Amino acid sequence: MPDQIRALVEGGKATAGPPLGPALGPLGVPIPKVIAAINEKTKEFAGMQVPVIVKVKKDRTFEVEVGTPPxxxxxxxxxxxxxxxxxxxxxxxxxxxxxxxxxxxxxxxxxxxxxxxxxxxxxxxxxxxxxxxxxxxxxxxxxxxxxxxxxxxxxxxxxxxxxTKEELAKLEQEKLALAEATKKAREQAEKKAQEIMEKMTGRERSEIKAALKEAGIPADIIQKLLPVEAAAAPGAAPAAGAPAAGGAAPKAEEKKAPEKKTGEKK
Structure with missing residues (x-):
């Protein structure tokens, strides 16, 4: 059974450094040739992390198997x-x-x-x-x-x-147009959300959130405009009767048992 070295490398840019070099060295294979083979097989995945397996046989010959990114x-x-x-x-x-x-x-x-x-x-x-x-x-x-x-x-x-070059250029133009349309849609959604929130001033957060969802406001915009109530600032005294941040409401002060005098029988 050949030794197997598994690693994740950048497509077309594997080097003799870690993790491959130190793992291959003890196996006696020509490391530059292994690296060259890996880079040749992964060059089409430039810019991506690619899983590779190097199988080294007893006669020090090797095979390179390349997986593909998701x-x-x-x-x-x-x-x-x-x-x-x-x-x-x-x-x-x-x-x-x-x-x-x-x-x-x-x-x-x-x-x-x-x-x-x-x-x-x-x-x-x-x-x-x-x-x-x-x-x-x-x-x-x-x-x-x-x-x-x-x-x-x-x-x-x-x-x-x-x-064709023309098709690729058209796809890039479409991508820019989609990005601009998304930007405008989000601006409109935020404006609509602000209007709803202003009309519902003083209402419970849960009611406002439900109204925003019903109006089709995206979840990330709701979170941005209607964040969960922040905890009290460090050192600030909580309102009377209010629970401490992350904890339950304070208990009523317990009465201390009278201190026993020296020599008093227990």
Whole structure:
């Protein structure tokens, strides 16, 4: 059974330093050759952390097995996204073409629980639902229905993954437009929330929060404008009868037992 070294490396940028170098040294393999093999196999994942396994045999020959980053990481890399949407139902952050979904599906096909490329593509598109990403300009759930109906069968069967410069440029423009639309929508939501809160001045927090939810205000905006009551400032005396921060209401002062005089029998 060969020795196995497992590590997480940046795609195309593995080095002879930790964690690989110190682990490979005692096994007697040519470390520069191992590093070169890893970088060649992981270069398509530049900028991402990639799991690798180096198997070293008794004759000091080696094999490199490369895993792939999670689907969500591959989607963000493909679309040049820093993060997914924090409110995926209402706020979309990018649009993905079916060719890009096919490209990611082919990277992950071996480990995805699907019987064919079409199923792998559906898994990728399904991940877009929770990330706030459109697919072919449509909600990801709608795109899944189109895949089931055969809308993209020709491209999927062909394994088409190439995009033109014009298509890529258009996707970037759409991403900027979505970001601007999200910004305006959030500004409008905050303004609406402020109006509701002003009308409900003096009402219980729970009532105000319920009204904001009913009006469709995003949860993070509600939290921002209606934070949980802050604890009393350090050193400040609580109001009469008010519970101490994080504790129960103070108990009534207990009467002290009379002190026994010296020599008094117990």
């Amino acid at each position: 689907v969500s990481a591959l989607i963000k890399k493909e679309l040049n996204l820093e993060k997914a949407s924090g409110n995926p139902k209402a706020e979309k952050v990018a649009n993905m073409l079916i060719e890009q979904a096919i490209k990611i599906a082919k990277m992950k096909e071996a480990v995805l629980l699907s019987n064919d490329l079409r199923g792998a593509v559906k898994t990728v598109v399904g991940s877009c639902v929770s990330m706030g990403i459109l697919v072919e300009g449509k909600d990801a759930k709608e795109a899944l229905k189109l895949i089931d109906s055969g809308e993209f069968d020709v491209k999927i069967r062909a394994g088409k993954t190439e995009l």
